[in-house]
Amino acid sequence: MLLSRLANVSQEVAATSARSRKVALLAELFRDAEADDVPIVIPYLAGRLPQGRLGVGWKLLGASVPPAGEPSLTVREVDGRLTALGAVSGTGSQAERARLVGELMGAATEPEQRFLRALIGGEVRQGALDAVAVEGLARATDAPSADVRRAVMLAGSLQTVAERLLADGPEALEAFRLTVGRPVLPMLAHSAPSVAEALDKLGACVVEEKLDGIRVQVHRDGDEVRVYTRTLDDITDRLPEITRSARELKVDRFILDGEVIALDENGRPRPFQETAGRVGSRVDVATAAEAVPVSPVYFDALSVDGQDLLDLPFTDRHAELARLVPEPMRVRRLLVPDPTDEPARAAAERFSTDTLARGHEGVVLKSLDAPYSAGRRGASWLKVKPVHTLDLVVLAAEWGSGRRTGKLSNLHLGARRPDGTFAMLGKTFKGLTDVMLAWQTERLQELAVAPVEETGYVVTVRPELVVEIAYDGLQRSTRYPAGVALRFARVVRYREDKTPAEADTVETVLAAHPGVAA
Secondary structure (H helix, E strand, C coil): CEHHHHHHHHHHHHHCCCHHHHHHHHHHHHHHCCHHHHHHHHHHHCCCCCCCCCCCCHHHHCCCCCCCCCCCCEHHHHHHHHHHHHCCCCCCHHHHHHHHHHHHHHCCCHHHHHHHHHHHCCCCCCCCCHHHHHHHHHHHHCCCHHHHHHHHHHHCCHHHHHHHHHHHCHHHHHHCCCCCCCCCCCCEEEECCCHHHHHHHHCCEEEEEECCCEEEEEEEECCEEEEEECCCCECHHHCHHHHHHHHCCCCCEEEEEEEEECECCCCCECCHHHHHHHHHCCCCHHHHHHHCCCEEEEEEEEEECCEECCCCCHHHHHHHHHHHCCHHHECCEEEECCCCCHHHHHHHHHHHHHHHHCCCCEEEEEECCCCCCCCCEEEEEEEECCCEEEEEEEEEEEEECHHHECCEEEEEEEEECCCCCEEEEEEECCCCCHHHHHHHHHHHHHHECCCHHHCCCEEEECCCCEEEEEECEEEECCCCCCCEEEECCEEEEECCCCCHHHCCEHHHHHHHCHHHHC
16 A cells, blocks of 8 residues: 555545544455555554654754655655664664655655654654544444444454454454453543533442552463453563452453552552653562552453353452452442432442542542443443643644644643743643644744744744643652653643732642652
Protein backbone atom coordinates (compact mmCIF):
# COMPACT_ATOMS: atom_id res chain seq x y z
CA MET A 1 0.00 0.00 0.00
CA LEU A 2 1.26 3.47 -0.88
CA LEU A 3 1.87 5.83 2.02
CA SER A 4 -0.12 8.48 0.13
CA ARG A 5 -3.24 6.33 0.42
CA LEU A 6 -2.82 6.04 4.19
CA ALA A 7 -2.00 9.74 4.59
CA ASN A 8 -5.11 10.75 2.64
CA VAL A 9 -7.36 8.52 4.73
CA SER A 10 -5.78 9.84 7.93
CA GLN A 11 -6.53 13.39 6.82
CA GLU A 12 -10.11 12.55 5.86
CA VAL A 13 -10.74 10.77 9.16
CA ALA A 14 -9.39 13.81 10.99
CA ALA A 15 -11.67 16.13 9.03
CA THR A 16 -14.94 14.34 9.82
CA SER A 17 -16.76 14.01 13.11
CA ALA A 18 -19.28 11.48 11.75
CA ARG A 19 -18.56 8.00 13.08
CA SER A 20 -20.27 6.36 10.11
CA ARG A 21 -17.98 8.20 7.71
CA LYS A 22 -14.89 7.22 9.71
CA VAL A 23 -15.97 3.57 9.60
CA ALA A 24 -16.57 3.74 5.83
CA LEU A 25 -13.15 5.31 5.22
CA LEU A 26 -11.36 2.69 7.29
CA ALA A 27 -13.32 -0.17 5.72
CA GLU A 28 -12.26 0.96 2.26
CA LEU A 29 -8.65 1.29 3.42
CA PHE A 30 -8.63 -2.22 4.90
CA ARG A 31 -10.07 -3.66 1.68
CA ASP A 32 -7.12 -2.19 -0.19
CA ALA A 33 -4.53 -3.34 2.35
CA GLU A 34 -2.58 -6.57 2.20
CA ALA A 35 -2.29 -8.63 5.38
CA ASP A 36 1.42 -7.71 5.65
CA ASP A 37 0.51 -3.99 5.63
CA VAL A 38 -1.68 -4.26 8.72
CA PRO A 39 1.06 -4.20 11.42
CA ILE A 40 2.07 -0.82 10.01
CA VAL A 41 -1.23 0.68 8.87
CA ILE A 42 -3.08 0.30 12.18
CA PRO A 43 -0.39 1.88 14.41
CA TYR A 44 0.10 4.71 11.90
CA LEU A 45 -3.61 5.48 11.92
CA ALA A 46 -3.52 5.68 15.72
CA GLY A 47 -0.42 7.88 15.66
CA ARG A 48 1.92 5.19 17.01
CA LEU A 49 5.27 4.10 15.67
CA PRO A 50 5.98 0.35 15.97
CA GLN A 51 9.62 1.30 16.60
CA GLY A 52 8.76 3.59 19.52
CA ARG A 53 10.71 6.82 19.93
CA LEU A 54 13.26 7.51 17.21
CA GLY A 55 15.32 10.26 18.82
CA VAL A 56 14.24 12.76 16.16
CA GLY A 57 13.28 16.26 17.29
CA TRP A 58 11.33 19.00 15.62
CA LYS A 59 14.50 20.74 14.47
CA LEU A 60 15.21 17.82 12.13
CA LEU A 61 11.58 17.31 11.17
CA GLY A 62 11.09 20.98 10.42
CA ALA A 63 14.00 21.22 7.98
CA SER A 64 12.79 22.26 4.53
CA VAL A 65 13.19 19.46 1.96
CA PRO A 66 11.83 19.70 -1.62
CA PRO A 67 8.97 17.18 -1.88
CA ALA A 68 8.69 14.45 -4.49
CA GLY A 69 6.40 15.15 -7.42
CA GLU A 70 4.59 11.80 -7.40
CA PRO A 71 3.88 9.31 -4.59
CA SER A 72 6.08 6.21 -4.61
CA LEU A 73 6.71 5.33 -0.96
CA THR A 74 4.96 2.24 0.37
CA VAL A 75 4.07 1.85 4.03
CA ARG A 76 6.46 -1.09 4.30
CA GLU A 77 9.30 0.92 2.78
CA VAL A 78 8.63 3.74 5.24
CA ASP A 79 8.60 1.24 8.10
CA GLY A 80 11.98 -0.09 7.00
CA ARG A 81 13.44 3.41 6.80
CA LEU A 82 12.13 4.30 10.25
CA THR A 83 13.54 1.08 11.68
CA ALA A 84 16.95 2.06 10.29
CA LEU A 85 16.52 5.55 11.73
CA GLY A 86 15.70 4.16 15.17
CA ALA A 87 18.83 1.99 15.12
CA VAL A 88 21.22 4.95 14.73
CA SER A 89 23.45 5.55 17.75
CA GLY A 90 26.97 6.55 18.74
CA THR A 91 29.34 9.13 17.36
CA GLY A 92 27.92 11.10 14.47
CA SER A 93 24.39 9.84 15.14
CA GLN A 94 22.77 13.26 14.87
CA ALA A 95 24.24 13.84 11.41
CA GLU A 96 23.20 10.36 10.33
CA ARG A 97 19.64 10.90 11.58
CA ALA A 98 19.52 14.19 9.67
CA ARG A 99 20.66 12.40 6.52
CA LEU A 100 18.07 9.61 6.87
CA VAL A 101 15.25 12.04 7.67
CA GLY A 102 16.24 14.18 4.67
CA GLU A 103 16.22 11.14 2.36
CA LEU A 104 12.82 10.03 3.63
CA MET A 105 11.28 13.49 3.29
CA GLY A 106 12.82 13.90 -0.17
CA ALA A 107 11.08 10.72 -1.31
CA ALA A 108 7.70 11.93 0.04
CA THR A 109 5.17 14.22 -1.58
CA GLU A 110 4.07 17.34 0.29
CA PRO A 111 0.98 15.67 1.87
CA GLU A 112 3.12 12.67 2.81
CA GLN A 113 5.71 14.98 4.39
CA ARG A 114 3.00 16.58 6.55
CA PHE A 115 1.79 13.16 7.66
CA LEU A 116 5.31 11.88 8.41
CA ARG A 117 6.22 14.97 10.43
CA ALA A 118 3.08 14.58 12.53
CA LEU A 119 3.57 10.80 12.90
CA ILE A 120 7.23 10.96 13.92
CA GLY A 121 6.59 14.00 16.11
CA GLY A 122 3.74 12.28 17.96
CA GLU A 123 1.12 14.71 16.70
CA VAL A 124 -1.25 12.38 14.79
CA ARG A 125 -4.52 12.74 16.68
CA GLN A 126 -7.11 12.18 14.01
CA GLY A 127 -9.59 10.13 16.05
CA ALA A 128 -9.01 6.76 14.35
CA LEU A 129 -9.75 4.95 17.58
CA ASP A 130 -9.56 1.18 17.85
CA ALA A 131 -13.33 0.88 18.29
CA VAL A 132 -13.91 2.60 14.94
CA ALA A 133 -11.18 0.53 13.32
CA VAL A 134 -12.88 -2.65 14.57
CA GLU A 135 -16.10 -1.67 12.82
CA GLY A 136 -14.20 -0.75 9.67
CA LEU A 137 -12.41 -4.09 9.70
CA ALA A 138 -15.69 -5.96 10.18
CA ARG A 139 -17.28 -4.16 7.25
CA ALA A 140 -14.24 -4.74 5.04
CA THR A 141 -14.29 -8.51 5.66
CA ASP A 142 -18.08 -9.08 6.00
CA ALA A 143 -17.57 -10.36 9.54
CA PRO A 144 -20.02 -9.62 12.39
CA SER A 145 -18.82 -6.59 14.37
CA ALA A 146 -19.50 -8.32 17.70
CA ASP A 147 -17.34 -11.29 16.68
CA VAL A 148 -14.48 -9.04 15.57
CA ARG A 149 -14.73 -7.01 18.78
CA ARG A 150 -14.58 -10.13 20.95
CA ALA A 151 -11.65 -11.53 18.97
CA VAL A 152 -9.74 -8.27 19.51
CA MET A 153 -10.53 -8.41 23.23
CA LEU A 154 -9.23 -11.95 23.53
CA ALA A 155 -6.22 -11.49 21.26
CA GLY A 156 -5.26 -8.26 22.97
CA SER A 157 -4.32 -6.88 19.57
CA LEU A 158 -6.34 -5.36 16.75
CA GLN A 159 -3.36 -5.88 14.45
CA THR A 160 -3.23 -9.63 15.09
CA VAL A 161 -6.94 -10.07 14.37
CA ALA A 162 -6.79 -7.84 11.29
CA GLU A 163 -3.92 -9.83 9.79
CA ARG A 164 -5.76 -13.12 10.23
CA LEU A 165 -9.08 -11.72 9.02
CA LEU A 166 -7.63 -10.18 5.88
CA ALA A 167 -5.66 -13.33 5.12
CA ASP A 168 -8.23 -16.02 5.98
CA GLY A 169 -11.66 -14.39 6.21
CA PRO A 170 -14.28 -14.44 9.01
CA GLU A 171 -13.66 -18.09 9.89
CA ALA A 172 -10.29 -17.00 11.33
CA LEU A 173 -12.14 -15.49 14.31
CA GLU A 174 -12.81 -18.93 15.77
CA ALA A 175 -9.14 -19.23 16.71
CA PHE A 176 -9.31 -16.40 19.24
CA ARG A 177 -10.21 -17.72 22.68
CA LEU A 178 -9.39 -16.72 26.26
CA THR A 179 -6.06 -18.42 26.94
CA VAL A 180 -3.90 -18.40 30.04
CA GLY A 181 -0.62 -16.76 29.10
CA ARG A 182 -2.14 -14.53 26.42
CA PRO A 183 -3.27 -11.22 27.92
CA VAL A 184 -6.53 -9.52 27.03
CA LEU A 185 -7.28 -5.82 27.00
CA PRO A 186 -8.70 -4.76 30.39
CA MET A 187 -12.23 -3.58 31.04
CA LEU A 188 -12.28 0.14 31.79
CA ALA A 189 -14.64 2.48 33.63
CA HIS A 190 -16.53 5.59 32.64
CA SER A 191 -16.51 8.59 34.97
CA ALA A 192 -19.39 9.75 37.15
CA PRO A 193 -19.53 13.12 38.93
CA SER A 194 -20.61 11.68 42.28
CA VAL A 195 -21.32 8.49 44.17
CA ALA A 196 -25.01 9.39 44.29
CA GLU A 197 -25.30 9.69 40.51
CA ALA A 198 -23.37 6.45 39.99
CA LEU A 199 -25.74 4.63 42.35
CA ASP A 200 -28.74 5.99 40.46
CA LYS A 201 -27.35 4.77 37.14
CA LEU A 202 -26.19 1.30 38.18
CA GLY A 203 -28.76 -0.05 40.60
CA ALA A 204 -27.49 -3.00 42.64
CA CYS A 205 -23.72 -2.68 42.76
CA VAL A 206 -20.54 -2.73 44.81
CA VAL A 207 -18.33 0.22 45.70
CA GLU A 208 -14.62 -0.56 45.51
CA GLU A 209 -11.51 1.43 46.35
CA LYS A 210 -9.80 2.93 43.30
CA LEU A 211 -6.12 2.46 43.97
CA ASP A 212 -3.44 4.80 42.66
CA GLY A 213 -1.31 1.93 41.38
CA ILE A 214 -0.44 0.19 38.11
CA ARG A 215 -3.08 -2.01 36.48
CA VAL A 216 -1.88 -5.58 35.99
CA GLN A 217 -3.20 -8.87 34.68
CA VAL A 218 -1.64 -11.93 36.31
CA HIS A 219 -1.64 -15.31 34.50
CA ARG A 220 -0.62 -18.59 36.12
CA ASP A 221 -0.37 -22.00 34.51
CA GLY A 222 1.29 -24.36 36.98
CA ASP A 223 4.64 -22.87 37.96
CA GLU A 224 4.60 -20.48 34.99
CA VAL A 225 3.45 -16.96 35.99
CA ARG A 226 3.27 -13.95 33.69
CA VAL A 227 2.41 -10.36 34.67
CA TYR A 228 1.12 -7.90 32.05
CA THR A 229 0.32 -4.18 32.11
CA ARG A 230 -2.92 -2.62 30.82
CA THR A 231 -1.10 -2.10 27.50
CA LEU A 232 -0.22 -5.83 27.51
CA ASP A 233 3.51 -5.37 28.11
CA ASP A 234 5.13 -8.33 29.87
CA ILE A 235 6.70 -7.04 33.11
CA THR A 236 7.06 -10.40 34.89
CA ASP A 237 10.81 -10.11 35.40
CA ARG A 238 10.45 -6.72 37.08
CA LEU A 239 8.06 -7.91 39.80
CA PRO A 240 9.41 -11.09 41.44
CA GLU A 241 7.25 -10.59 44.56
CA ILE A 242 4.08 -10.71 42.43
CA THR A 243 5.23 -13.96 40.85
CA ARG A 244 5.95 -15.48 44.27
CA SER A 245 2.57 -14.50 45.71
CA ALA A 246 0.74 -15.86 42.63
CA ARG A 247 2.45 -19.25 43.08
CA GLU A 248 1.23 -19.37 46.68
CA LEU A 249 -2.46 -19.29 45.67
CA LYS A 250 -4.23 -22.64 45.99
CA VAL A 251 -5.38 -22.85 42.34
CA ASP A 252 -2.61 -23.25 39.79
CA ARG A 253 -4.39 -22.06 36.63
CA PHE A 254 -6.01 -18.62 36.49
CA ILE A 255 -6.15 -15.09 35.06
CA LEU A 256 -6.65 -12.30 37.60
CA ASP A 257 -7.20 -8.56 37.13
CA GLY A 258 -5.93 -6.04 39.65
CA GLU A 259 -3.27 -3.49 40.51
CA VAL A 260 0.16 -3.42 42.04
CA ILE A 261 0.85 -0.63 44.48
CA ALA A 262 3.66 0.50 46.77
CA LEU A 263 2.55 1.06 50.38
CA ASP A 264 4.36 2.74 53.26
CA GLU A 265 4.84 1.30 56.75
CA ASN A 266 1.36 2.53 57.73
CA GLY A 267 -0.35 0.85 54.79
CA ARG A 268 -0.90 4.10 52.93
CA PRO A 269 -0.03 4.41 49.24
CA ARG A 270 3.35 5.85 48.44
CA PRO A 271 3.45 8.52 45.69
CA PHE A 272 2.32 7.15 42.34
CA GLN A 273 5.66 8.03 40.81
CA GLU A 274 7.40 5.56 43.14
CA THR A 275 5.11 2.73 42.08
CA ALA A 276 5.46 3.69 38.43
CA GLY A 277 9.23 3.98 38.74
CA ARG A 278 9.45 0.56 40.37
CA VAL A 279 7.31 -1.11 37.72
CA GLY A 280 9.24 0.65 34.98
CA SER A 281 12.66 -0.34 36.34
CA ARG A 282 14.44 -2.89 34.14
CA VAL A 283 17.80 -3.07 35.91
CA ASP A 284 18.91 -4.25 39.35
CA VAL A 285 15.44 -5.61 40.12
CA ALA A 286 16.48 -7.04 43.50
CA THR A 287 17.66 -3.66 44.77
CA ALA A 288 14.54 -1.93 43.39
CA ALA A 289 12.28 -4.52 45.03
CA GLU A 290 13.97 -3.99 48.37
CA ALA A 291 13.74 -0.21 48.12
CA VAL A 292 10.15 -0.06 46.81
CA PRO A 293 8.29 -3.34 47.34
CA VAL A 294 4.90 -3.57 45.67
CA SER A 295 1.82 -5.56 46.65
CA PRO A 296 -0.86 -7.10 44.41
CA VAL A 297 -4.48 -6.13 45.01
CA TYR A 298 -7.00 -8.06 42.90
CA PHE A 299 -10.58 -7.13 42.01
CA ASP A 300 -11.65 -9.54 39.25
CA ALA A 301 -11.15 -13.08 37.96
CA LEU A 302 -11.30 -13.78 34.23
CA SER A 303 -10.44 -17.46 34.29
CA VAL A 304 -10.10 -20.02 37.08
CA ASP A 305 -9.28 -23.72 36.66
CA GLY A 306 -9.59 -23.38 32.89
CA GLN A 307 -13.13 -21.93 33.05
CA ASP A 308 -13.74 -18.74 31.01
CA LEU A 309 -15.56 -16.35 33.36
CA LEU A 310 -15.85 -13.30 31.08
CA ASP A 311 -19.57 -13.68 30.38
CA LEU A 312 -20.56 -14.39 33.98
CA PRO A 313 -22.11 -11.65 36.17
CA PHE A 314 -19.64 -9.76 38.32
CA THR A 315 -21.14 -11.37 41.43
CA ASP A 316 -20.14 -14.83 40.18
CA ARG A 317 -16.70 -13.72 39.07
CA HIS A 318 -16.02 -12.18 42.45
CA ALA A 319 -17.13 -15.36 44.19
CA GLU A 320 -14.42 -17.20 42.24
CA LEU A 321 -11.94 -14.49 43.13
CA ALA A 322 -12.80 -14.77 46.83
CA ARG A 323 -12.42 -18.56 46.67
CA LEU A 324 -8.93 -18.18 45.20
CA VAL A 325 -7.45 -15.00 46.72
CA PRO A 326 -7.20 -14.26 50.48
CA GLU A 327 -8.92 -11.09 51.65
CA PRO A 328 -5.75 -9.02 52.27
CA MET A 329 -4.96 -9.38 48.55
CA ARG A 330 -8.44 -8.31 47.42
CA VAL A 331 -9.59 -4.72 47.01
CA ARG A 332 -11.73 -3.29 49.82
CA ARG A 333 -15.41 -3.13 48.80
CA LEU A 334 -18.90 -2.36 50.02
CA LEU A 335 -21.96 -4.20 48.72
CA VAL A 336 -24.96 -1.99 47.88
CA PRO A 337 -27.79 -4.38 46.91
CA ASP A 338 -30.45 -1.66 47.08
CA PRO A 339 -29.19 1.85 46.21
CA THR A 340 -32.65 3.33 46.87
CA ASP A 341 -32.15 2.56 50.57
CA GLU A 342 -30.98 5.76 52.26
CA PRO A 343 -28.78 4.07 54.90
CA ALA A 344 -27.09 2.11 52.09
CA ARG A 345 -26.48 5.31 50.12
CA ALA A 346 -25.05 6.99 53.20
CA ALA A 347 -22.76 4.00 53.77
CA ALA A 348 -21.52 4.27 50.17
CA GLU A 349 -20.71 7.94 50.65
CA ARG A 350 -18.85 7.17 53.90
CA PHE A 351 -16.90 4.41 52.14
CA SER A 352 -15.84 6.89 49.46
CA THR A 353 -14.80 9.48 52.04
CA ASP A 354 -12.85 6.88 53.98
CA THR A 355 -11.12 5.68 50.81
CA LEU A 356 -9.89 9.20 50.08
CA ALA A 357 -8.76 9.58 53.69
CA ARG A 358 -6.73 6.38 53.27
CA GLY A 359 -4.84 8.10 50.45
CA HIS A 360 -6.43 6.40 47.46
CA GLU A 361 -7.71 7.98 44.22
CA GLY A 362 -11.44 7.50 44.68
CA VAL A 363 -13.92 4.68 44.17
CA VAL A 364 -15.27 2.52 41.36
CA LEU A 365 -18.90 1.40 41.41
CA LYS A 366 -19.63 -1.84 39.55
CA SER A 367 -22.93 -3.37 38.54
CA LEU A 368 -23.47 -6.79 40.13
CA ASP A 369 -24.80 -8.42 36.97
CA ALA A 370 -22.33 -7.03 34.42
CA PRO A 371 -20.07 -9.33 32.35
CA TYR A 372 -16.40 -8.49 31.84
CA SER A 373 -16.23 -6.36 28.69
CA ALA A 374 -12.54 -6.77 27.93
CA GLY A 375 -11.01 -3.84 26.10
CA ARG A 376 -14.05 -1.61 26.48
CA ARG A 377 -15.02 1.32 28.69
CA GLY A 378 -18.27 -0.16 29.92
CA ALA A 379 -21.16 1.79 31.41
CA SER A 380 -21.46 -0.85 34.15
CA TRP A 381 -18.27 0.40 35.81
CA LEU A 382 -18.28 4.02 36.98
CA LYS A 383 -15.32 5.71 38.65
CA VAL A 384 -15.73 8.68 40.99
CA LYS A 385 -12.66 10.78 41.76
CA PRO A 386 -12.27 14.26 43.23
CA VAL A 387 -11.40 16.83 40.60
CA HIS A 388 -8.57 19.26 41.35
CA THR A 389 -8.42 22.61 39.54
CA LEU A 390 -5.72 25.25 39.22
CA ASP A 391 -5.51 28.67 37.63
CA LEU A 392 -2.31 28.55 35.60
CA VAL A 393 -0.61 30.81 33.07
CA VAL A 394 -0.03 29.88 29.42
CA LEU A 395 3.71 30.05 28.70
CA ALA A 396 3.72 28.70 25.14
CA ALA A 397 1.67 26.67 22.67
CA GLU A 398 2.43 24.14 19.94
CA TRP A 399 0.98 24.11 16.44
CA GLY A 400 -1.50 21.28 16.01
CA SER A 401 -1.82 18.65 13.30
CA GLY A 402 -4.61 16.69 11.67
CA ARG A 403 -7.91 18.35 12.47
CA ARG A 404 -5.99 21.01 14.42
CA THR A 405 -3.58 21.95 11.64
CA GLY A 406 -3.16 25.72 11.59
CA LYS A 407 -4.32 26.04 15.21
CA LEU A 408 -2.24 26.63 18.32
CA SER A 409 -3.17 23.60 20.37
CA ASN A 410 -0.93 22.03 23.03
CA LEU A 411 -0.58 24.53 25.90
CA HIS A 412 2.49 24.86 28.13
CA LEU A 413 1.24 25.61 31.65
CA GLY A 414 3.01 27.42 34.49
CA ALA A 415 2.50 28.29 38.15
CA ARG A 416 3.88 31.43 39.85
CA ARG A 417 7.20 31.40 41.65
CA PRO A 418 7.92 33.74 44.60
CA ASP A 419 10.04 35.95 42.33
CA GLY A 420 7.17 36.50 39.90
CA THR A 421 8.44 34.12 37.21
CA PHE A 422 6.62 30.93 36.23
CA ALA A 423 7.54 27.26 36.57
CA MET A 424 6.16 24.96 33.90
CA LEU A 425 4.06 22.07 35.29
CA GLY A 426 3.09 20.32 32.07
CA LYS A 427 1.22 20.51 28.80
CA THR A 428 -2.30 19.75 27.59
CA PHE A 429 -4.51 19.95 24.54
CA LYS A 430 -7.38 18.10 26.25
CA GLY A 431 -10.75 19.78 26.76
CA LEU A 432 -10.34 22.35 24.00
CA THR A 433 -13.43 22.91 21.88
CA ASP A 434 -13.24 24.18 18.30
CA VAL A 435 -14.36 27.60 19.51
CA MET A 436 -11.65 27.68 22.18
CA LEU A 437 -9.02 26.55 19.67
CA ALA A 438 -9.91 29.33 17.25
CA TRP A 439 -9.96 31.94 20.03
CA GLN A 440 -6.68 30.90 21.64
CA THR A 441 -4.90 30.69 18.26
CA GLU A 442 -5.71 34.33 17.61
CA ARG A 443 -5.06 35.48 21.17
CA LEU A 444 -1.77 33.62 21.63
CA GLN A 445 -0.39 34.97 18.38
CA GLU A 446 -1.03 38.45 19.78
CA LEU A 447 1.00 37.48 22.86
CA ALA A 448 3.89 35.82 20.95
CA VAL A 449 7.30 37.11 22.06
CA ALA A 450 8.62 36.87 18.48
CA PRO A 451 7.03 36.98 15.01
CA VAL A 452 5.07 33.73 14.61
CA GLU A 453 6.64 32.99 11.23
CA GLU A 454 10.03 32.87 12.95
CA THR A 455 9.09 30.73 15.94
CA GLY A 456 8.80 27.23 14.47
CA TYR A 457 6.74 24.48 16.09
CA VAL A 458 6.52 26.05 19.57
CA VAL A 459 5.25 29.60 19.98
CA THR A 460 6.47 31.21 23.22
CA VAL A 461 4.07 33.84 24.57
CA ARG A 462 4.11 36.56 27.19
CA PRO A 463 2.76 35.06 30.44
CA GLU A 464 -0.45 37.06 30.54
CA LEU A 465 -3.25 34.58 29.85
CA VAL A 466 -4.76 32.63 32.77
CA VAL A 467 -6.51 29.30 32.15
CA GLU A 468 -8.40 27.06 34.57
CA ILE A 469 -7.05 23.51 34.44
CA ALA A 470 -8.60 20.36 35.88
CA TYR A 471 -6.21 17.54 36.73
CA ASP A 472 -6.19 14.22 38.57
CA GLY A 473 -3.08 14.75 40.67
CA LEU A 474 0.66 15.34 40.59
CA GLN A 475 3.60 13.10 39.90
CA ARG A 476 7.29 13.65 40.44
CA SER A 477 9.14 14.70 37.32
CA THR A 478 12.72 15.67 36.55
CA ARG A 479 11.54 17.23 33.29
CA TYR A 480 9.96 20.28 34.91
CA PRO A 481 11.65 22.86 37.18
CA ALA A 482 9.38 22.40 40.22
CA GLY A 483 10.10 18.66 40.22
CA VAL A 484 6.45 17.75 39.63
CA ALA A 485 4.07 17.44 36.69
CA LEU A 486 0.28 17.51 36.34
CA ARG A 487 -1.45 14.20 35.73
CA PHE A 488 -4.23 14.10 33.10
CA ALA A 489 -4.54 17.86 32.79
CA ARG A 490 -7.42 19.30 30.71
CA VAL A 491 -8.70 22.80 29.99
CA VAL A 492 -11.86 23.91 31.78
CA ARG A 493 -12.07 27.55 30.66
CA TYR A 494 -10.05 30.68 30.17
CA ARG A 495 -10.05 33.15 33.05
CA GLU A 496 -9.76 36.56 31.38
CA ASP A 497 -11.12 38.00 34.61
CA LYS A 498 -7.86 37.06 36.35
CA THR A 499 -4.38 38.52 36.04
CA PRO A 500 -1.22 36.39 36.11
CA ALA A 501 -0.57 37.71 39.61
CA GLU A 502 -3.74 35.87 40.70
CA ALA A 503 -2.65 32.53 39.25
CA ASP A 504 -1.86 29.66 41.62
CA THR A 505 1.67 29.49 43.00
CA VAL A 506 4.10 26.59 42.95
CA GLU A 507 3.92 26.61 46.76
CA THR A 508 0.13 26.21 46.65
CA VAL A 509 0.36 23.34 44.20
CA LEU A 510 2.95 21.47 46.26
CA ALA A 511 1.07 22.08 49.52
CA ALA A 512 -2.04 20.46 48.07
CA HIS A 513 -0.09 17.25 47.38
CA PRO A 514 2.39 16.86 50.25
CA GLY A 515 3.05 13.19 49.56
CA VAL A 516 4.30 13.93 46.07
CA ALA A 517 6.31 16.98 46.95
CA ALA A 518 8.12 15.26 49.84
